[in-house]
Amino acid sequence: xxxxxxxxxxxxxxxxxxxxxxxxxxxxxxxxxxxxxxxxxxxxxxxxxxxxxxxxxxxxxxxxxxxxxxxxxxxxxxxxxxxxxxxxxxxxxxxxxxxxxxxxxxxxxxxxxxxxxxxxxxxxxxxxxxxxxxxxxxxxxxxxxxxxxxxxxxxxxxxxxxxxxxxxxxxxxxxxxxxxxxxxxxxxxxxxxxxxxxxxxxxxxxxxxxxxxxxxxxxxxxxxxxxxxxxxxxxxxxxxxxxxxxxxxxxxxxxxxxxxxxxxxxxxxxxxxxxxxxxxxxxxxxxxxxxxxxxxxxxxxxxxxxxxxxxxxxxxxxxxxxxxxxxxxxxxxxxxxxxxxxxxxxxxxxxxxxxxxxxxxxxxxxxxxxxxxxxxxxxxxxxxxxxxxxxxxxxxxxxxxxxxxxxxxxxxxxxxxxxxxxxxxxxxxxxxxxxxxxxxxxxxxxxxxxxx
Ligand code: NAD
Numbered sequence: 001x002x003x004x005x006x007x008x009x010x011x012x013x014x015x016x017x018x019x020x021x022x023x024x025x026x027x028x029x030x031x032x033x034x035x036x037x038x039x040x041x042x043x044x045x046x047x048x049x050x051x052x053x054x055x056x057x058x059x060x061x062x063x064x065x066x067x068x069x070x071x072x073x074x075x076x077x078x079x080x081x082x083x084x085x086x087x088x089x090x091x092x093x094x095x096x097x098x099x100x101x102x103x104x105x106x107x108x109x110x111x112x113x114x115x116x117x118x119x120x121x122x123x124x125x126x127x128x129x130x131x132x133x134x135x136x137x138x139x140x141x142x143x144x145x146x147x148x149x150x151x152x153x154x155x156x157x158x159x160x161x162x163x164x165x166x167x168x169x170x171x172x173x174x175x176x177x178x179x180x181x182x183x184x185x186x187x188x189x190x191x192x193x194x195x196x197x198x199x200x201x202x203x204x205x206x207x208x209x210x211x212x213x214x215x216x217x218x219x220x221x222x223x224x225x226x227x228x229x230x231x232x233x234x235x236x237x238x239x240x241x242x243x244x245x246x247x248x249x250x251x252x253x254x255x256x257x258x259x260x261x262x263x264x265x266x267x268x269x270x271x272x273x274x275x276x277x278x279x280x281x282x283x284x285x286x287x288x289x290x291x292x293x294x295x296x297x298x299x300x301x302x303x304x305x306x307x308x309x310x311x312x313x314x315x316x317x318x319x320x321x322x323x324x325x326x327x328x329x330x331x332x333x334x335x336x337x338x339x340x341x342x343x344x345x346x347x348x349x350x351x352x353x354x355x356x357x358x359x360x361x362x363x364x365x366x367x368x369x370x371x372x373x374x375x376x377x378x379x380x381x382x383x384x385x386x387x388x389x390x391x392x393x394x395x396x397x398x399x400x401x402x403x404x405x406x407x408x409x410x411x412x413x414x415x416x417x418x419x420x421x422x423x424x425x426x427x428x429x430x431x432x433x434x435x436x437x438x439x440x441x442x443x444x445x446x447x448x449x450x451x452x
Contacts, residue, residue, distance in 0.1 A: 002129040007112045010037020011309040012300025013135035016316030021103035023324040030112035039309040054187035138264040138301035166256035173261035174201030186220035266304040289319035334416035338405040346408035349396035349415035363444030372432040383441040
């Protein structure tokens with residue numbers, strides 16, 4: 001008899017398994033594919049590996065001459081890039097395997113089927129358990145007309161076919177995946193078209209954040225069609241001919257490939273649906289991650305709420321503590337969002353577009369006015385701070401900058417623990433660093449930024 005059986009070994013499932021084991025529980029984790037799930041095998045880790053390759057290539061081309069480094073010719077080798085990608089993914093996966101063993105968790109590499117609320121089947125084996133955690137994850141959303149057209153890629157297909165990446169590609173969806181793949185492909189000199197349905201790419205971000213990235217993509221030759229809808233796609237030999245439409249204006253785009261990046265949907269198999277679990281868009285839970293069935297929990301993308309690996313991991317931790325009899329509540333108030341564009345984007349808390357202008361002060365400080373940014377020859381981007389007018393508490397930060405994804409943690413702490421602008425500016429920031437851009441943006445709330 002297990003204390004807990006976890007279905008799905010993505011970031012939600014494996015982190016929860018380790019924490020449960022640390023809390024003295026007997027745990028099995030069942031995974032039909034690879035340890036690490038989408039994030040390790042076809043998401044966060046492979047994309048960030050490729051983006052690191054593309055970023056270095058970009059930097060060599062754009063900065064070496066200025067930095068006094070002579071490079072006669074620069075080229076890339078997709079086979080080697082693919083080998084590096086495989087090494088990083090395999091190492092990450094093996095690392096998880098080691099941790100699963102170290103924590104004495106039973107790993108079962110099979111498809112799990114829930115028999116009833118205390119029994120899970122794998123092949124001919126029926127396992128008994130006190131609790132079940134659903135961590136089945138998500139898969140790319142595919143809908144008409146794209147589901148009936150041969151050879152359309154989603155992010156899942158990209159890494160399998162890395163050596164055959166096309167010279168031209170139409171990316172449908174200018175969200176996080178669309179922008180990250182566009183950044184990679186355009187940095188390697190491929191022709192990229194983005195079609196986005198909403199008013200601007202990265203529609204959940206503020207317009208100024210989106211525009212900064214749009215400018216950077218345009219500089220790389222990306223063609224961006226916002227407020228456009230793909231109305232027809234035909235295949236002519238090796239090429240896809242797509243018709244897109246904006247208010248009756250039709251544009252034709254010819255590309256070797258189409259990558260669909262229009263969001264993800266939760267994986268909720270029939271056996272899960274049959275046990276009488278409450279489902280909205282995804283599996284419904286309370287803030288203890290418990291479903292309507294008292295010994296069944298759901299964590300990560302299967303909830304179809306905030307589909308981010310770091311949120312999934314934390315939901316796994318919360319579920320583990322509650323199963324172990326402690327009270328732990330999920331707090332979604334200061335969830336960082338990170339986008340590995342170039343420059344990077346990182347945000348936390350409220351966005352300017354969602355804030356009441358009467359109640360907040362918005363302060364922006366440009367990357368170009370920061371000394372460290374000059375030393376690395378970066379001038380694009382800004383930090384925007386949103387503070388409550390009366391209390392001067394920091395309630396939102398958006399960063400568009402090199403290293404934004406690392407810098408955001410200062411903002412996460414400020415928003416989560418309700419820091420005031422004075423508390424943040426009284427903390428001495430190291431010089432010269434990009435973190436001073438945050439300091440100066442916060443000083444700007446009181447009109448007291450030094451370097452502008
Ligand atoms: P997304 O929701 O971020 O973006 C989808 C985009 O497609 C949206 O901008 C939407 O307006 C657009 N769209 C929808 N239908 C369309 C249509 N018919 N034509 C044109 N545009 C259309 O989804 P995603 O980029 O596919 O990412 C999926 C999930 O994975 C997200 O939850 C994302 O947060 C997560 N993810 C996170 C990271 C990261 O944290 N860095 C990286 C990749 C993916």
